[in-house]
Amino acid sequence: MTSTLRPPPPAPPRSPSKASGPAGRSPRRRRSWRQALRRDWQLYSLAILPLLFFLIFRYLPMVGNVIAFRRFKPGGNIFGEYWVGLRYFRMFFTDPTFWEVFTNTLVLGTLTLLFCFPLPIVLALLLNEVRAKRFKRFVQSVSYLPHFLSIVIVAAMVMQLTSIEGAANQLVRMFGGDPVAFLQQPGWFRTIYVSSEVWQTVGWGTILYLAALTTIDQDLYEAARIDGAGRLRQTWHVTLPGIRPTMMTLLILNIGSFMAVGFEKILLLYNPLTYPTADVISTYLFRMGFQSSNFSYAAAIGLFEAVIGLVLVLTANLISRRTVGTSLW
Amino acid sequence: MVILGTKSEAPKTRGPVDSRGYRIFRVVNTVVLIGVVVVTLFPFLNIVARSLSEEAYIIAGKVSIVPRGFDLTAYKLLMSDALFWTNYRNTVVYTVVATLISIVLTTCYAYVLSKPQLKGRSFLVGVALFTMFFSGGLIPNYVLVTSLGMKNTIWAVVIPNAISVFNLLVMKAFFESLPTELEEAAAVDGLNTYGILLRIVLPLSKAIIATMVLFYAVSFWNSWFTAFLYLDQQDLLPVTVYLRNLIAGATSPESTAANADKVQAAATLQAVTIVLTTLPILAVYPFVQRYFVSGVLLGAVKG
Numbered sequence: 001m002t003s004t005l006r007p008p009p010p011a012p013p014r015s016p017s018k019a020s021g022p023a024g025r026s027p028r029r030r031r032s033w034r035q036a037l038r039r040d041w042q043l044y045s046l047a048i049l050p051l052l053f054f055l056i057f058r059y060l061p062m063v064g065n066v067i068a069f070r071r072f073k074p075g076g077n078i079f080g081e082y083w084v085g086l087r088y089f090r091m092f093f094t095d096p097t098f099w100e101v102f103t104n105t106l107v108l109g110t111l112t113l114l115f116c117f118p119l120p121i122v123l124a125l126l127l128n129e130v131r132a133k134r135f136k137r138f139v140q141s142v143s144y145l146p147h148f149l150s151i152v153i154v155a156a157m158v159m160q161l162t163s164i165e166g167a168a169n170q171l172v173r174m175f176g177g178d179p180v181a182f183l184q185q186p187g188w189f190r191t192i193y194v195s196s197e198v199w200q201t202v203g204w205g206t207i208l209y210l211a212a213l214t215t216i217d218q219d220l221y222e223a224a225r226i227d228g229a230g231r232l233r234q235t236w237h238v239t240l241p242g243i244r245p246t247m248m249t250l251l252i253l254n255i256g257s258f259m260a261v262g263f264e265k266i267l268l269l270y271n272p273l274t275y276p277t278a279d280v281i282s283t284y285l286f287r288m289g290f291q292s293s294n295f296s297y298a299a300a301i302g303l304f305e306a307v308i309g310l311v312l313v314l315t316a317n318l319i320s321r322r323t324v325g326t327s328l329w
Numbered sequence: 330m331v332i333l334g335t336k337s338e339a340p341k342t343r344g345p346v347d348s349r350g351y352r353i354f355r356v357v358n359t360v361v362l363i364g365v366v367v368v369t370l371f372p373f374l375n376i377v378a379r380s381l382s383e384e385a386y387i388i389a390g391k392v393s394i395v396p397r398g399f400d401l402t403a404y405k406l407l408m409s410d411a412l413f414w415t416n417y418r419n420t421v422v423y424t425v426v427a428t429l430i431s432i433v434l435t436t437c438y439a440y441v442l443s444k445p446q447l448k449g450r451s452f453l454v455g456v457a458l459f460t461m462f463f464s465g466g467l468i469p470n471y472v473l474v475t476s477l478g479m480k481n482t483i484w485a486v487v488i489p490n491a492i493s494v495f496n497l498l499v500m501k502a503f504f505e506s507l508p509t510e511l512e513e514a515a516a517v518d519g520l521n522t523y524g525i526l527l528r529i530v531l532p533l534s535k536a537i538i539a540t541m542v543l544f545y546a547v548s549f550w551n552s553w554f555t556a557f558l559y560l561d562q563q564d565l566l567p568v569t570v571y572l573r574n575l576i577a578g579a580t581s582p583e584s585t586a587a588n589a590d591k592v593q594a595a596a597t598l599q600a601v602t603i604v605l606t607t608l609p610i611l612a613v614y615p616f617v618q619r620y621f622v623s624g625v626l627l628g629a630v631k632g
Binding site: 033036040042043044046047049050051053054056057058059060061062063064065067072078123126127129130135138139141142143144145146148149150151152153155156157159160161163164165166167169170173179199203207208211230231256264267268282285286289290295298299302303305306309310313314 | 348350351354355358359361362365366368369370371372373375376379387388389390391393433434435437438440441444447448449453456457460462463464465466467468469470471472473476488489491492521522523526547550551552553554558569570572573575576577596599600602603606607610611614615618621622625626
């Protein structure tokens, strides 16, 4: 995540003193692995356990995805029994439910992006205009709070608020309406999901923007004012360009998690009645895997989802690097 | 809060005099921000009020943010449920063990990655970074953890998520910002790498380690899905899964014997469980908030 706030400093000129250590006599560039190991074996030894962790718990599962192309028997070989080719992929490409959950994923992902990406920027801009420091800090502290709650707690709160006797229905009754069983109706699920997402993430999302705002050169505002720009135009021409690298970085990251839309929250909030709008790829594969015990089929769907996610993030990063020069790495 | 807002009005920093439009904007802005505060806090107040209210008022839909018919029965009911306490203790144990493992692994790797002259460093960074954007997925992970025999053990909860790449980058950025002179002097004095890390670097890194402990502890305290996936025995579950089962209607405290009681008490019990699960986080939040903020910023500036 380079250059979220400011361009990375030029490579630190620390090599001379470092290279003059015991191994400094050999020319640095041509140092062989043998020499590196002899010199830094203690450092490398510190990396062994973390590397094992990544290898076993991150990379082995990636390899484990071969079961998407193989027949898998629970309790059997973790890499499956025999090859079946693209059978499971053909299966879900012809599965109407898959396309339903695929659409739901796109809709929920888009809605989340539409609200959860710009709102932190708006809130940060509003907070930036507050001159009373204590009031600002108070609003910040309160708005960060939901970020620290477990998804289970958020889901439980949503259930309480939207229950028949909950606060939402008290409002409905106040305006003379009939109580609605919000969580039982497919029509309400997206609204509920996105609002709870906004409630939990927007405040915390302002942190990086607020930090970026403090790095904008005040002289630029001065210059804009002399040119006759009002507040609004100052915001448009100075503030927004000033935080653009932050915006791009966060946009790319948001797009990267686009396909993985709040799996845990949906799992907690949905029910068979709301499947038509709430069921997404990840929840569908969860049910396929753990309720229908169709591991290979579920793994195929999961692999498809992960590859799309990777392609999305790479594409977004490429476009961003070509157009505005911001890149994640 | 309004009083606070108008009282400490800072001197104008931008521009000589505010235009009329801008003055109106500032009033609207204050109102909007107060609205944000109210909307954020309302669910909390609502849940607390419900947890303290008499069941009848809740069912009648009369509780918003003030408790009606003050009643602690639900608290007593939950507190007398042995399973709740067992699960709560599990959450504490899992959080402590997992945080400890995570801190050790993250510190070691971050320290290695922070050495710019190390051969193969960019490969080691790449190994970690790639996992941020591509993961094996749910099913292969499940198959792996199961075949390692970790199911229904604490290890299924504390090991598979031991290193968060984001935290790793934050810590790496911090180590990179430390002056190298001290380490070099220590090396000249004959300290080896382990000695330097333990006696020179770590004492200088107390703040970042505290931040990391907080990041990890909160995420493990809040996590439920791994436990839900890998633990089948009720007495192994963390309290988040206890709450999950409660809201999913899968279980209810043993003490609520009669079925009718169960349904009746459900709403209040959920509220009470939410309150008791959130309490520790709310209690420490005001004191540790700034560490989180500084941690996030450190991760974003470099990384």
